[in-house]
Amino acid sequence: MKILAIGNVFNPSGVSVHIINVLKELVKMGDEVTLYVPSFLVRNNDEILKDLEKAHVNVYHSVYEVKEGEKTSTLSYFIKSHTVYLRWNDLGEDIKYIDGLKEIKPDVIYDMHEDSITLRLSYHIARKIERPLVKLLHDEPFRNSFGRGYRKFLGVKGLAYDTLMWVFYKFDKMAFIRSINDGILKGIAGVSKAPFYLSRIDEIAKGLRLRVYEVGNAFNKEIIYKYRRTKGKENYAVFYARLVPQKGIRELPKIAGLLDEKIIVFGKFFNERDKRLLTSNPKIEYRGYRPIEEVYDTVGRAKVLIYPSHQDGFSLVALDTLALGTSIVAYDIPAMRFVFSNLKPVKIVKEYDVKSMAHTANSILKMKDEEYESEHSEDNVRKFLELHSSWANVAKETHDFLSEFL
Structure with a gap:
């Protein structure tokens, strides 16, 4: 099976640990795996990429070519990442590489993040090369509740954050609904039941395959x-x-x-x-x-x-x-x-x-x-x-x- 994986391997988090280890193991199982890191997530760390290539994970050439952009403020990225539905066709630097991804001829596209900002990109890639898109949830992509409860431990600042999240979750949910209704997003997996429980995404997942992995993560x-x-x-x-x-x-x-x-x-x-x-x-x-x-x-x-x-x-x-x-x-x-x-x-x-x-x-x-x-x-x-x-x-x-x- 040929897999085009969309993922960020540069962030020092459990998500990147999951992505790196799973891609390596998929190759050991006989799958042909190509990693594409969205341009806005690329960081100057060739060591990680070389380690993946040593394990026979193909790293798409754009990941080396794209230069790390200037750091944006947390608030700026926060707003942009949760309002992609309003700029659904704005793919930035990634638009230069989508046509070239056809040459990989993947059987499936695996977006290994729950975010709507990576969903926008993987949606357009899947539509362009006419292959099924599967999304992986680590955290919940949105909630139906008021924010994430930050007001309870951040006070007034947390209330403002929760209010923003309440609005932004509506846009995030709309991004998923569009991807589902357009017939692009075909399946959603989760590292646990938690992201499904908090988002209630099954309520909008018409005809999609849903899967909670029994073994969502592992230790070394x-x-x-x-x-x-x-x-x-x-x-x-x-x-x-x-x-x-x-x-x-x-x-x-x-x-x-x-x-x-x-x-x-x-x-x-x-x-x-x-x-x-x-x-x-x-x-x-x-x-x-x-x-x-x-x-x-x-x-x-x-x-x-x-x-x-x-x-x-x-x-x-x-x-x-x-x-x-x-x-x-x-x-x-x-x-x-x-x-x-x-x-x-x-x-x-x-x-x-x-x-x-x-x-x-x-x-x-x-x-x-x-x-x-x-x-x-x-x-x-x-x-x-x-x-x-x-x-x-x-x-x-x-x-x-x-x-x-x-």
């Missing part, structure tokens, strides 16, 4: 199991993720104040205010953006991950942490509930309830070694980890779903 067993430990844990908590409000960093100081032990934090800050908020707290030890081996070693020794995330599709942070043998306390958001809630080492508390999160974390910190190890040794935990210990399992589901459109 060869690296992680070097640092896995379920006994001899040390009494501290840990947090690592993108250090943004969506991941709960504004609540982290409050949680730290209620914890019996310190929280070690890894990650990259995106503004000075959040950095001051965390680094000024005596119960938080910020170690910066460190090599992944150092992070895994620290997480593997920790007794609990504090994970007050408000936004996820299928958390690689939670998956890696569980594989490292460390327990988790997380908010009851759909992604955590649908993927992890039946696993004893993963404790779920009500969203925004920092007291319950701290109380539950303290209970884990006080847990006896025998009980702690017993929870991590349960059959369903072992089976879950085995299933998610290989990206080949994710790629197999991807291959099988895409094959349905041939």
Whole structure:
């Protein structure tokens, strides 16, 4: 099967990790894969591209030719990315390359993002070369609710953000409706049930094939199991993720104040205010953006991950942490509930309830070694980890779903 994949491999996120690993595994399975990165997402990082080519993933020549544009403000990109429906035929620099993509002769086009801004591009590519388009959801592409709940932890600024999102979600939804009604978008997959649940996209998906992958993400067993430990844990908590409000960093100081032990934090800050908020707290030890081996070693020794995330599709942070043998306390958001809630080492508390999160974390910190190890040794935990210990399992589901459109 020839696959034209539309994806951003440059963003330091779980989405890029998914894209890179799945494309490599699809090639191992015998698929011919070509990666096209939209021009507005191209970054100067040939190392990533060379790594993909070493794994026999074809990188379309435009990804090398397009120069990284000047950085736009977050607000500017935010507005542009959510209003593409109003400029549906404005393809920017990508318009120069669409005709050339015909030469690849793909069997299917796989847009590996939930965004409407990549949907606009993949829509035009699919229409031009007359091939089925399949979309992958990590997070929800839109919601029917009022915003994303940012007003609850960002105050007035969050209310403004939620109001904008309420409007922009209408445009995002219209982009999907157009792609469906025009007969271009043929299928939608999700890394978990969460994006379907939050968007209720099945209500507009007339005649589309929908699929929730059983194995939406995976962890790197060869690296992680070097640092896995379920006994001899040390009494501290840990947090690592993108250090943004969506991941709960504004609540982290409050949680730290209620914890019996310190929280070690890894990650990259995106503004000075959040950095001051965390680094000024005596119960938080910020170690910066460190090599992944150092992070895994620290997480593997920790007794609990504090994970007050408000936004996820299928958390690689939670998956890696569980594989490292460390327990988790997380908010009851759909992604955590649908993927992890039946696993004893993963404790779920009500969203925004920092007291319950701290109380539950303290209970884990006080847990006896025998009980702690017993929870991590349960059959369903072992089976879950085995299933998610290989990206080949994710790629197999991807291959099988895409094959349905041939």
